[in-house]
Amino acid sequence: MIDHRLSEEYADLRKTVEEFAREQVAPVIGDYYEREEFPYPLVEQMGRMGLFGLPFPEEYGGMGGDYFAFCLALEELARVDSSVAITLEAGVGLGIMPIYRNGTEEQKREWLPALCAGEKLVGFGLTEPGGGSDAGATRTTARLDGGEWVINGSKAFITNSGTDITAGVVVTAVTSGAAGDGRKEISSIIVPSGTPGFTVAPKYSKVGWNASDTHELAFDDCRVPEANLLGGRGRGYSQFLRTLDEGRVAIAALGVGLAQGCVDECLRYIREREAFGRTIGSYQAIQFKVADMEARAHTARLAYYHAASKLLHGEPIKKEAAIAKLISSNAAMDNARDATQIFGGYGFMNEFPVGRFYRDAKILEIGEGTSEVQRMLIAREIGATG
Incomplete structure (x- = not known):
């Protein structure tokens, strides 16, 4: 039997987020938007509500929900404002999810609790200035040297990458030359904020999403431990x-x-x-x-x-x-x-x-x-x- 009605649990979540968006976001977001200012108090409230941890297990600080619950929350937030909604979408789908899906147990224990609580954010460094939709044309490189990855390159349009609570970014980089089939070996590497050689450019002047955080990133001989590799070498693509x-x-x-x-x-x-x-x-x-x-x-x-x-x-x-x-x-x-x-x-x-x-x-x-x-x-x- 096909039934598109929401279960009681989903319906309660939708109603809770709808009330938060109407009562807390709607009255103040216009001012944040016009000032092009990141709404830290709203993000903190979303963290306390458990929205950043919705689709993750409780053992990592999540709420034990699923991806559909996360989508319902996004829909209700975007009915009022997209800047707040994209902050949550990127924080969860692009920030936490790659670490949860691909990280070692040690990486998950280290990163997920603060991220699921909304206390910290992680960006997803995929898009490059000359790449756009052609993500396979990655030019950022990472080579091993003395137990460290040395990263060089740049990323563009990266959400949640320059806030006061940004803990780092997951970066895709070419870790070897083209294989026999002509494809590059692309890997994902976690780069903590404040790492020498990792520079966050000033925020973009955007047409929309003005209360969200978006930056270009640069890596100049940026060194991180070899253990920061996410999910195995060559698995980034x-x-x-x-x-x-x-x-x-x-x-x-x-x-x-x-x-x-x-x-x-x-x-x-x-x-x-x-x-x-x-x-x-x-x-x-x-x-x-x-x-x-x-x-x-x-x-x-x-x-x-x-x-x-x-x-x-x-x-x-x-x-x-x-x-x-x-x-x-x-x-x-x-x-x-x-x-x-x-x-x-x-x-x-x-x-x-x-x-x-x-x-x-x-x-x-x-x-x-x-x-x-x-x-x-x-x-x-x-x-x-x-």
């Missing part, structure tokens, strides 16, 4: 492919939250705003536009629910994750555009959430693999590439 597949489900949940948040804001606005003697919600043109927005959010939600379900059952999700990410990012962008139009001139003002939503939506069609990459993956998975 397969590790980040899995990380990206799972991350696309999480980003899809975030996109659905933004799309639904646009509906929420419009429903409030059209009941109050009057034009030509009537509330604008009484005009069928507005009703149809909001109905289309709700349909997009609903469809995208079903897509990420499906991908998350397959993930929890241990089934392949490459196609489903790509579909969910593609549909949800389209829904977020389309709904943000329509919401801004419904709000008219007020939609162009930063004091209204829909203006922030519009600025935040575009990156969803780019990050964690562009929409073009998602279509490429879908085509490959269904055998449409010839």
